[in-house]
Amino acid sequence: xxxxxxxxxxxxxxxxxxxxxxxxxxxxxxxxxxxxxxxxxxxxxxxxxxxxxxxxxxxxxxxxxxxxxxxxxxxxxxxxxxxxxxxxxxxxxxxxxxxxxxxxxxxxxxxxxxxxxxxxxxxxxxxxxxxxxxxxxxxxxxxxxxxxxxxxxxxxxxxxxxxxxxxxxxxxxxxxxxxxxxxxxxxxxxxxxxxxxxxxxxxxxxxxxxxxxxxxxxxxxx
Numbered sequence: 001x002x003x004x005x006x007x008x009x010x011x012x013x014x015x016x017x018x019x020x021x022x023x024x025x026x027x028x029x030x031x032x033x034x035x036x037x038x039x040x041x042x043x044x045x046x047x048x049x050x051x052x053x054x055x056x057x058x059x060x061x062x063x064x065x066x067x068x069x070x071x072x073x074x075x076x077x078x079x080x081x082x083x084x085x086x087x088x089x090x091x092x093x094x095x096x097x098x099x100x101x102x103x104x105x106x107x108x109x110x111x112x113x114x115x116x117x118x119x120x121x122x123x124x125x126x127x128x129x130x131x132x133x134x135x136x137x138x139x140x141x142x143x144x145x146x147x148x149x150x151x152x153x154x155x156x157x158x159x160x161x162x163x164x165x166x167x168x169x170x171x172x173x174x175x176x177x178x179x180x181x182x183x184x185x186x187x188x189x190x191x192x193x194x195x196x197x198x199x200x201x202x203x204x205x206x207x208x209x210x211x212x213x214x215x216x217x218x219x220x221x222x
Contacts, residue, residue: 002103008093012100015072019112019189022163026071026182027191028064028175029094032081037172038062039083049195050141051171057144061172064179065089071182074192097196102212106200113165119157121150121177122169125201134164144173151180158185165189169197 004012018025033047037058046052065073065087074094075084084091093099100106113131120126121136136153143150154166154177166181166188168174174192181190198204199212 002099004093004099008096011072011092012096015096016108016112019116019165022116022165022189024163024187024189026178026189027074027092028069028071028178029074029076029192029194030061030065030084030175031076031094033172034061034175035081035083038065041081046141047172049171051173052142052144053172054144057172057176060176064175069179071178097193101196101199101215105212105215106196113167117162117164119154119164119166120169121154121166122197125203126169126197128201129197138170141171143170147173147176151177154181155184158188160187163188165191167191167193169193169195 015025015027017023033051033053036042036045036047037053038061040053040055040058042053043055068088068090072092073089074096075082075089075091076094097106097109100109110131117133118131119134119136120129120132121138123140124137126132127135127137134157136150136157138146138150150170157166158164168177168191170177170192174194178190178192181188199215
């Protein structure tokens with residue numbers, strides 16, 4: 001059973017308000033895959049999506065997490081491989097939207113996103129999400145191989161004086177994208193949304209996706 005702390009509740013309220021009011025922020029999420037890339041404990045391995053633990057990706061991730069950042073950095077509230085205690089961040093709940101999806105669905109988040117300009121960076125399946133205004137398609141895994149090209153494509157979607165919300169489902173490279181984009185232009189919002197929308201386009205890529213009861217209004221299985 002999911003139990004949120006007061007900090008979790010405040011964090012969700014805060015970012016939803018910022019989304020609604022189009023106040024720029026960035027949200028990065030560290031999980032076991034990012035920590036394994038940093039530690040190189042499994043140098044020839046891959047995560048559950050088939051993303052490799054690239055050594056140079058691990059170095060970038062460690063550089064980012066070694067310095068306290070001026071944006072939200074999340075950590076999973078699950079018992080998994082972590083190096084969290086070694087790094088000085090004001091950690092928030094990285095799975096806040098995933099847990100909201102399990103608890104009550106994402107109707108409210110969909111409504112928020114429908115009212116703002118959303119650029120989504122993810123694999124082809126996610127292009128069907130109804131709130132997406134612009135879409136950048138990437139491979140289903142190992143986008144790190146094309147990092148600079150994708151980064152430049154995202155930057156080309158930016159417009160002076162127009163706030164856009166960039167949602168990223170780019171695997172472990174996501175934390176580098178969010179960091180580099182935020183430091184390039186702090187007039188937009190950048191969020192690592194991971195796999196949270198997968199079941200809403202008919203893909204169950206995480207174990208908790210099989211427990212979801214509130215997605216019928218977005219994705220019909222018939």
